[in-house]
Amino acid sequence: LDVDASWWFRREIPKTLFGLFFEEINHAGAGGIWEELVSNRGFEAGGPYIPSNIDPWNIIGDESSIYVTTEPISCFARNIVALRMEVLCDKCRTGGVGIYNPGFWGMNIEEGKTYNLVMYVRSLEPVELTASLTCSRPSHALENLASASIQDNNVSNWTRVELQLLAHETCRTSRLDLTTSKRGVIWFDQVSLMPSDTYKGHGFRKELIHMLLDLKPRFLRFPGGCFVEGDRLRNAFRWKETIGQWEERPGHYGDIWNYWTDDGLGYFEFLQLAEDLGAAPIWVFNAGISHSEGVDTTSIAPFVKDVLDSLEFATGSAESTWGSVRAEMGHPEPFPLKYVAIGNEDCYKEFYEGNYLKFYKAIRKAYPGIQIISNCDGSSRPLHHPADLYDVHIYSNASYLFKMKSMFDRTSRKGPKVFVSEYAVTEPKDAGNGSLLASLAEAAFLIGVEKNSDIVQMACYAPLFVNNNQPGWKWIPDAIVFNSWQRYGTPSYWMQTFFRESSGAEFHPVKITSRYSNSLAASAIIWRDTDNSFLRVKIVNFGPHAVNLTIRAHQLRTTVDARGSRVTVLTSSDVKHENSFRNPRNVVPVTRGLPNAGEEMQALLAPYSFTSFDLAL
Ligand code: AHR
Known part of the structure; x- marks a missing residue:
């Protein structure tokens, strides 16, 4: 494997190359990264169009002691449903009667x-209420973990x-109980x-944020995906309904992934999340098109105005x-929103072309600095409309994605740039719940992205998260x-850690001469951390044979220092191997020193492996 490390053949990789795609799918947000522990906090689930539930x-109690119903009596105009609890007992059971919420399949x-x-309460009589956290385990009595009471004479x-x-x-399967022993109506x-120690106090679940920070993401695409579109337009993500005081947000039923979200994680919080991750926000908005409906271009003007408002908000x-609304929410400084995508996977739908042009012209005029992303894949033919970037989505089996490492080799270098805004191996027989095999094919594909990063500006895996407790995963696999x-x-998560230093690094060409070259993919970059520079050579071996290679770095500006050099390998004894809660480190990268590092060195690649050599310079 020959690396041309010369100054003349270097190319700067875009600073934005690798980032994240966050979609509200699989309870990634509600019951996931957004650390609200109560599910259906406003009793609104179901929404205004079907009866609330x-x-x-x-x-807590039985039918002779308590009667509960929902009523349109709330003090919040945009989410009018409240819960009415009538306590019927004079001598209530020990501990009282009331209601409980198990959160998202048990609170931690x-x-x-x-x-x-925080809750809102009303009663015509003085109330005596106890709020408790209780541990609920099968065949165990409930255990109290914490309690506090209120006695209020005037609510x-x-x-x-x-x-x-x-x-x-500590209990991983807890619930929130609200109880009373006093007859009456509340x-x-x-x-x-919410826990008091969310990430930076911004409501995000810390350990999950740290996993994202470890990928050093350069951008965050949000909030979907199909979640942006909805099956019906009325169930699409409407940013104005997700901002302001959390109590005032109506919430909505995502009818693509079939669950309710209170929209605590709203447009503002997504922008905040991007800021907290040090990532450029990419706002995907609804183009007046859902999976089963579309707004005729002649009627799209209110949608365009709504999007311009969202840009002013940010x-x-x-x-x-709208900026003043953001300031009231605690962020007087503008967010650096520089990218928007007009719709998601809508290119071939009726009205897209017409609607796209209306959005494009209005945004370009009012916000000339914002880059606009089209849903129409221009990688093999020209677009019919102007754009700064276009989306490419690729889901496939492993061998196809491996071959797709050369997908952009012949893409036109003129015109808009490529945004691979969703990629993954999804074929169940290859991917399982997230296999080594899938991650190797994805790694090869990303090596092709690096090689073509003069035209490919951004790439992100999909989907990012899954809550394992939800009945029936919506989408497998996930990172x-x-x-x-x-x-x-999953191995697909760990595979991405090999690319976290690529954004903004120097790309150098490589050439492989081997009888196994059809099952190899390789790239080379020079990257710098705070103190040192490294020549990184990454090689995917997508075949069943161990491969011996001589790695030669030509025209390096300096010599290789074996002492600071290391090698990192992602592999396992079986390509179907996965990680799990029981064995979370079954397939993870392993790093060791590289005493034989030099401008020329021997390397042995394990069958079905991803190896990264960091040669200290
Ligand atoms: O990533 C899951 C889904 O795949 C996204 O919502 C959609 O854009 C694509 O079809």
Whole structure:
């Protein structure tokens, strides 16, 4: 394997090359990275179009002691449903009767941590209420983990109640109980429980954020995916309904992935998430098109205005109409929003072309600095409309994705740039729940992306997260698997760590001469950390044979220092191997020193492996 490390053949890789795609799918947000522990906090699930329901809330007591219903009586105009609880018993059971919420398949409550409870309560009589965190385990009695009580003589108007619950034990399957022993009627609305130690106090689950930070993402595409479109337009993501006070947000039913979200993780929080990750935000907005409906271009003007408002919200001054709303939410400085995508996978749908042009012209005029992304893949033929970038989505089996490493070799270098905004091996027989094989094919594909990064500006894996507790995963595989308290990366997650230093690095050409070259893929970069420079040579061996190679670096500007050099390998004894909660480190990169490192060195690549040589310069 020959690397041309000369100054003349270097090329700078775009600083934005590798990033993340966050979609509200698989409970990635609600019940995932957004650390609201109560599910259906406003009793609104179901939304305004089908009768509201209280799931997964349930009653404590029985039908002779308590009667619960939902009513349109809330003090919040945009989410009018509240819960009415009528206590029928004079001598209620020990501990009282009431309601409980198990969160997203059990709350993770940890000893020594404080949980902030906020709820709205109303009753014509003085109330006596206890809020408790209780541990619920099959065939065990409920155990109290924390409690606080309120006795309020006047809650005849809706009253905001705030309590802090300090847990004295750990339990991964806990619930929030709200109980009373006093006969009467109490209304509840907007019940929220969050740990007091979310990431930077911004509401994000810390350990999951750290997994994202470890990938050094340069951009964050959000909030979907099909989630942006909805099956019906009324169920699409509407940014204006997701901003402002959390209590006022109506929430919505995502009818593509079939679950309710309270939209605590809204447009503002996505922009905040990008900022916290040090990633450039990429806002994918609905183009007036859902999976089964479309707005005729003659009627698209209100949608265009809505998108311009979203851009003012993100980037306008704190004095502007929408920028002032952002400032009130605690972010007076504008967010650096530089990319928008007009729709998701809508290219061939009726009205896309017409709607696209309306959005494009309005955004270009009002925000000439914003880069506009089209849904129409121009990698093999020219687009019919102007764009700065176009989306490419690729889901396939492993051998096809491996071959697709040369997909962009012949793509036109004129015109818009490529954004591979979704890629993954998804064929079940290859990918399983996230296999080594899938990650190797993806690594080869990304090596092709690096090689073509004069035209490919961005690439991100999809989907990012799955909550393992949800009944029936919506999409398999995913990069990160979690439950209420554990998480692990699939091999596809770990594969991405090999590319985290590529964005902004120097690309150098490589040439492989081997009888196995059809099953090899390789690239070379020079990258710098704070103190050192490295020549990194990455090689995927996508075949069943061990491969011996001589690696030669030609025209290096300096010599290789074996002492600071190392090699990192991702492999396993079986390509079908996966990670799991029981064995989260079954397939992970292993790093060791490289005493034989030099301008010329021998390397042995394991069958079905991904190897990265970092030669210290
Ligand atoms: O990544 C999962 C889905 O795949 C996305 O929502 C959609 O854009 C694509 O079809």
